[in-house]
Amino acid sequence: MGSLGSPVLLSLFVASAAVIWIAGIKLSDTTDVLAERLHLGSALGGLILLAIATNLPEIAITASAAMAGQLDVAVGNILGGIAIQTIVLAVLDAAGVRPRAPLTRLAASLQLVLEGAMVVVVLAVVVMGTQLSPNLHAARLAPASVAIAVLWVIGLVLLNRAGRGLPWREGGDAPDSQPEPRGHSKGKKEKAAIDKGVSTARAGLVFGVSALATLVAGVVIERSGEEFFARQGLSGVLFGATVLAAATSLPEVSTGLTSTKLGDYQLAVSDIFGGNAFLPVLFLLATVISGKPVLPAAHDTDIYLTALGIILTVVYMAGLIFRPRRQYARMGIDSIAAVVIYLIGIAGLATIAT
Template identity: 60%
Template sequence: MSALPLWALIGLFVVAAVVVWFAGIQLSKTTDVLDTRFHLGSALGGLIVLAVATNLPELAITVSAAISGNISVAVGNILGGIALQTVVLVVLDRFGKRGKDVKPLTYRAASLTLVVEALVVVAVLTVVVAGSQLPSDLTFARLTPGVVLIAVVWLVGLLLVRRSGSHLPWHEDGRAPDSSPHPQGHRRRKPAHHQEHQKHSTGRTVLVFAVAALLTLGAGVVLERTGDAAASQVGLDGVLFGATVLALATSLPEISTGLQSIRQGDDNLAVSDIFGGNAFLPVLFLVAALLSGKAVLPQANSSDIYLTAIAMLLTLVYTTGLIFRPQRRVLGMGVDSLAVLVLYALGVVGLVGIS
């Protein structure tokens, strides 16, 4: 890839991003149908499958970077991706619903279950910071305690989210008054694409899902290889590239499906998808460690830890918004979304300074 001219690398990167966008939409549609037919949403295993499906671009980039030994791109994409995917909520808040009387996203989607999901994200990222301080030779079977604990915390978090979705010892079962009427993680009114795909056989739906997954994986590899080569040619730091351009490209499916969920009235699901994906992404460090044979977390540099802190801060801002439910909108978005946008912009400026 490095031998190609810059214009060719940029062209391939754009094409791969377009493939990720449309393949991600098909993954979302078919996953929704398969969830209904196989009752995946009612089992812990189903949640794991859905988390992997919606983060296939990041999985492909992590696998490609780990095999090629380019750990910095994998780490930067994962940690930068969490921060940027949190900013996706700003896009959903600003463009999901419009109107003079429309309340901010965190007002409509207020739920203690979403608060639990956000706290799981913070807990997983806390383990990332702690694991980065362990010695690199503390390994067993190519794994370090940090990556194993991340997976354990994620699984425990899933159990807590499942439990909070079925029963909480709070008034209205953890849902705020005047919030979105949809139960957490499930649609009452299926969107149009769900009815369309329900007409197809299960075999055809699985085939579409498999093809979309393969396209996403292939496009993810192209994104990582062409993006890394282009960044090297223009002198862009690998961590900065992974945290911004590459993370934005892999977040395109979340933007598309999130806007679609909100326009269908499923505000809770749009927020839940972002928090759920962010909690899952650090689990990919375990995959990177197995493939590369290296202790990934101890190799995290100051930029990586900085990105982790930014992701935690942005998540906590939205957690506060879910609890206090601000009704005021500024520039067409909630005050919490505006705060997240400003903090992320300042964070990128700081990242440039560090890099």
């Protein structure tokens, strides 16, 4: 990439972002169709299959960086990605909610609060893992990365149980929230696929091609973007936490807008929280590939981004509980608070990175 001119690098970056956006839409649609037809269930289909599918760019970047022994941008992308993917909720709040009401008011449910708590717990273990000795590892595994993966699986089991109903009024859903049950958009997508004559094999083929395109685009966007923005004076940490994280969050934007368009607000929030809980699991992948613990080598900026992700998640957890009624600039007060906190947080990150 270093031998290419800046205009070529920028063109590759923009083209890769476009591929990630288009492939992300296809991945979302085919994932829901496959989840319905293969009877995977809402927990598996929403929190595992879709989490992996929409985070394929981060998977590609993490694997590529681990093989090259350069984990700085990958770590910053994972932790910065959690912060910026949470801000995707503000985008959905402003652009995707009909009728006009704050997203958290329409999506409020105890299950989503639990999903937010899962993100907070996983990120807390990330902070703990950064303080462990880098010599504490065996068989290409490190205790922190293994603990994160185990906690993620335990969280999925608990969320699957919560999805079958909670011993609360309305099963854990707030009154006058979205009228149709969570996940109803998947059934609508499945019906639309049947009407168009899309077979399961074809859906699987589209899923595979879209996944491959996203993986390739993820590597290209990281390599071209890092080189281009470095020439513009942007540090690797800031690039990974902002520009790269925003570009690799495009699948979450596309899937979220699709869900809110169909009135499935709970699924839109769940996809964001589910993806954020899954991202730290990639530290296990990086550890296995590189053969050494990743978290003990984390920089101050990585810990800072982790804390920012926790704060933003708690803001939306509070929104789901308090359910704001009024909107300002087409957003609920929780989304406005999240955007302000994020901007202040990135400004603070710049002072650390420089």
